[in-house]
Amino acid sequence: MENQNTQQNEQHHRSIKSFVLRQGHMTAAQQRAIDENWEKVGVNFQAAHIDLNALFKRNNPKILEIGFGMGVATAQIAQTLPEKDFLAIDVHGPGVGNLCKLIAEQNINNIKVMRHDAVEVVEQMLPENSLDGIHIFFPDPWHKKRHNKRRLIQIPFIEKLLPKLKSKGYIHLATDWEEYATQMLDVLNHFEALQNTAQDYAPTPAYRPETKFEARGKRLGHGVWDLIFTKK
Numbered sequence: 001m002e003n004q005n006t007q008q009n010e011q012h013h014r015s016i017k018s019f020v021l022r023q024g025h026m027t028a029a030q031q032r033a034i035d036e037n038w039e040k041v042g043v044n045f046q047a048a049h050i051d052l053n054a055l056f057k058r059n060n061p062k063i064l065e066i067g068f069g070m071g072v073a074t075a076q077i078a079q080t081l082p083e084k085d086f087l088a089i090d091v092h093g094p095g096v097g098n099l100c101k102l103i104a105e106q107n108i109n110n111i112k113v114m115r116h117d118a119v120e121v122v123e124q125m126l127p128e129n130s131l132d133g134i135h136i137f138f139p140d141p142w143h144k145k146r147h148n149k150r151r152l153i154q155i156p157f158i159e160k161l162l163p164k165l166k167s168k169g170y171i172h173l174a175t176d177w178e179e180y181a182t183q184m185l186d187v188l189n190h191f192e193a194l195q196n197t198a199q200d201y202a203p204t205p206a207y208r209p210e211t212k213f214e215a216r217g218k219r220l221g222h223g224v225w226d227l228i229f230t231k232k
């Protein structure tokens with residue numbers, strides 16, 4: 001009986017997603033970018049481990065980005081850090097199309113794109129100790145109290161994510177929602193294996209570009225919090 005309850009709880013927990021799939025409008029150019037480039041830059045979900053070095057055809061550091069939105073920052077960061085390889089994941093179709101478009105236009109060859117729930121990718125596709133870094137920038141804050149359970153940054157998810165990170169690897173989070181920043185700090189501080197690189201919030205590193213949205217928020221007096229922790 002207890003076992004059954006645990007199973008049901010687990011299933012219930014898994015059905016709570018950190019996103020809502022909207023039928024966002026895909027422009028013709030975004031759709032074309034997917035059609036023309038998916039074979040080269042796209043990675044399809046599989047319920048089995050993937051060899052990231054084989055995927056990128058080189059043994060360079062591997063960074064996972066969860067929730068790239070329109071992919072503008074992703075493309076910039078990949079150009080700033082050409083010696084690193086980026087596995088960028090989002091569920092949002094127009095954003096996936098836009099990132100494929102940016103990759104093709106700017107001839108970027110260190111990004112691979114996935115359109116899938118990153119939680120499932122982490123659970124099923126990523127081998128242990130395969131990542132050198134993890135970027136999660138401005139994850140949906142789910143402001144309303146009753147929606148807080150949808151937030152990505154919670155102990156159970158970080159528990160799944162951490163084994164995928166190599167020792168000395170880093171996790172970099174950013175948010176513009178103060179109460180979520182506090183939650184992020186609490187969640188990361190919970191893990192003995194993680195060490196904060198700052199006292200609490202970290203200065204924004206040079207590689208993370210300021211988005212238009214972020215610049216506007218700052219002008220309006222809103223804050224932005226970066227958190228960077230390394231794995232012992």
Ligand SMILES: C[S@@+](CC[C@H](N)C(=O)[O-])C[C@H]1O[C@@H](n2cnc3c(N)ncnc32)[C@H](O)[C@@H]1O
Nearest residue numbers: 018019067068069090091092117118137138140
């Ligand atoms: C608020 S947006 C931020 C986008 C981008 N990082 C930026 O700074 O502009 C959050 C993004 O995370 C994506 N997302 C949320 N949960 C996800 C999940 N489980 N797997 C993949 N993407 C997810 C959403 O589709 C959305 O594009």
